Amino acid sequence: MLAAKKSRPLPKGEEMTAVVSLEEVSGRTLRVARWRMDEPSDHPPVLFFNGIGANIEAVAPLAEAMTDRAFIMFDMPGTGESPDPTIPYNPFTMSWTAAKLLDRFGLDEVDVMGVSWGGAMAQHFALQHPKKTRKLVLCATTAGMLMVPGNPAAFTKMANPRRYIDANYMNEHFATLYGGMTKDVADKKSHIGRLKPPSPRGYIYQLLAMIGWTSLPALPFMSKDTLIMMGADDQIVPLINGKILNRMIPNSVLEVFEGGGHLFLLTHAEESIAMLREFLVPLVNEEPAAA
Template structure:
């Protein structure tokens, strides 16, 4: 991975000041707008940003998370999408690729529908269609409802497997980058997702879409990824070993999938825009430094 230092900037969009980071790319890849998970600060995506060094990566802290002051009033997903669009306007980006993880995956869906002309490709990781999702294990969801895992890294490491269904590969580095959200910021994020669903507009999404789902996800079970992919025209579902934080624990396997999807030429895409492409299941080794994963038979 290349060591890249992001440029940080506070950007005002409406009544909110949003701490924003841009990792400047060293190539000509299309910029990637990243929507983070609930309570997650910008620094947590540093390994991904360093791996995708050929393109600009844009990320921001939600209100009350990381370095962004908490919002005065609750907000809805359509308002959060407008915040992201305001950031792109201020930074001078028009069309981008978009990626969202977990809660951020829901916001990425909203953004892709609301600002369709600005989205070229869409990646949805460990996420669901919102209200109609199949819930995860109660023990994991109970711990997810409180931001304690961000406030106490030892607590997060102790319950890592229960929370995320992952091995602890990369967990210590993840814990060191944590920055606790405010209670109000975390609560407003939870509130934003209540009652929201993307089901009515998923069939109308236009970007080529990659859905990534963890085989052992304790928070957003695999069936939710299948449901998303079945409703989004021309989407592809990749099932990866690991749980909710497979971007951390299985980075060596997942990042090549992301890079290949973003770099594919449209004429060489393995599916038609009008048809669901089905799914692929990858079985890679858990040992660091091993070869590329193989599609399962």
């Protein structure tokens, strides 16, 4: 069953141009944001999977900046404004849900992108739904449980829920959490201001979803052109994880942001967007994607 509920207005003060609505997808209610879905484009839309505990607004600036294509993303159950999940989920069931969501909006093929936890989801989606996936972009992510761990201090602080609800705590430990932070204080404050804490159940279920999961045995069979983007100073996901992905995925290229941490999409925004546009350009013989 797939039904749309009434669109909800954005929170006061937000500057997103997205259409935001609550969508019921086979028993799950998700808050979905869509950018430029009704505008013609030569590019297929981007399906974006966010990092753990992150709401749509956290990565909205990227979708806002890439004005030549449509974007679609959603808050995971229990994050942002998606209601708490009633039962746990895993990458298989959530990829299936995402595919049904694409069907809801008539999207047969998309470019799939994910950051951190969402990068694992993006890998699984591309493997599970190859016909819906054109190209794959993996940012600051790993092959799952076989990852090379990052800085223990960063993991300890990342697990602390204060990073979502205490702006001073987040500000104090930002460099430890994300590394490579820009000196532009406005960028840091802007990112912190966009975060909304997930519910305890939502956060725990996201953690549980990836326990025991790894893409490593399947990566040699990944047939999609893949762009791997990593920060050289990432304290949470060390660069070696991107090198492993690059070695295992046949049609992949690894790009490293010198001085970039876990949030290089924010700190190196112009470079990131230029790289994405170059990689995601359609082939000459491809049919234009429907808006």
